[in-house]
Amino acid sequence: MLQLKNIQVGYGKKTLLQNIHANIAAGNFVGVLGINGIGKSTLLKTIAGLIHAQSGSVMLNEKAVQQISITDKSALISVAGTERAEILYMTVREFVAMGKMRFSNSFNILPIEHFNHVEQVMQALQLAHLASKYIGEISDGEKQKAVIARAVAQDTPLMILDEPTAFLDFRNKRIVFEYLASLAKTKQKIILASTHDLELSFEHCSNWWVIDESRNFAVCNDAQEVKEILKY
């Protein structure tokens, strides 16, 4: 259960969004919608605990996210979209495996079952044939899938993805949306993904957080409602 209790988010003295209330139960795939620069990324980073909320609190399973230790947090929340994936001579496999860092020993070696899960995730996102390539050599779209795979490999109850499909072609967008929706259902995860692919999100998300142009935040359970707010 993820709870946003009257949070206010922004950078420094600037406030982007306020009066945000939401309760999300396990198994939900939430599309976070709104125009560029409206505060989606800042909201997601705040929920991830990467920046402090200006007020209010983010609770995950009854615990304030800000008070969870870094190590414990890595087992609860995975974040895709804030890393740089431009690491010289790092293979796609090594990159995806970084999601499992909490299981690896000091020599960066993973227990076999976790290593296998990494392969499985790459398979599901159709990355397996790229596993041994350097991450600098693959296309932007493939890189984005690697970033998603990295977050999925972390295998956490809450996944936060910032525009996971921005660079993907229509086919891969569908693959990613379908995969995330099935993960939310079968593994009872909460997935938050900001996106501009409205149609796909209507098709696959279970509910939506919508931020309108005057920065009002709304939780919608119905695609029609979303369309009205966004004048889509």
Next chain:
Amino acid sequence: MFSSRHILLFVVLAVLLCAAFVAQLFLGSVSVPAAEVFTILLGKGKDEILSRIILENRLPGAVGALIAGSALALSGLMMQILFRNPVAGPYVLGMSAGANLGVALLLMGSSFFSFSGILSKFFYSEWGIALAAAIGSSAVFLLVLLVAKRITQSVSLLIVGLMLGSAISAVVELLQTFAGKDELKQFVLWTFASFRHLTPQQVWVMAICCGFGFALSIKMMKPLQALQGGENFAQTVGIDTRRAKQTIIIATGILAGTVTAFCGPVAFIGLAVPHLCRMIFKTANTVTLTFACVLLGAVVCGFCNVAASMPGSEYALPVNVITSILGAPFVVYIIIKQPKTV
């Protein structure tokens, strides 16, 4: 754990390491016949002067150069990943200058503080000098790290390091000007530090300090792997980046500081060797890179030391001359190539 190609490379490096060690013993400004070197090393040498050259001069120098190369390369690797900057290294970012200042304050700062009794015994020994140098280096690292937060272009960091280095040198000059005669003499003697002047005692202290630095770097292999993806990223996969940073500051300070304390400033090895390792091993795995830096750093430094002793001639050069001639063009090459990433 390692691919077969990497194992082969490690074997080659290990062989080269032995070669670098042997070459340092057999080649030097004074030409000693190989057979004679052997008998001396076996403890059966008859010529006292030659024995002293080999055992008290070349042997500590050889071991010292290998340790120094490893230590500098390792600190360079950690700095490049932490700063996410391909032109980071202990020499160019002023850590050698920091070590200098640390020792200068210890040896010439008696007007500010002085030690007596057992403390003076510790502080004016090799241990005290190593500690002062390590603290000086760490302090400079911390300062650069604070400035680096506001720097976006990688080359700017180089300029900051340069400025910091010259400011620190100026402070050391000031200390020298106002130092007492005995203190000044002590300090000037210390500035002659080089591989050739290493005493066995100093090599021991250096080995123990750097051994501790190596142990810390081994502990940092995993955090460094994640830090390659940036600090926020490392945190989301469960790395305590604050603690990692603290450990890296201490480790690099010890490694770069003690080397500078006993061998003098050695330019560019710390910057260049990590890049060479990446080029040769073509990996971002920090475990592989850590061991590669230890081996290749020693190899490069060992052979630079041989070259500096100019076998066959009666002259010898400071090792810095050799590392600079090789290293400076390499840094320019890296800046021109500007790999977007480390």
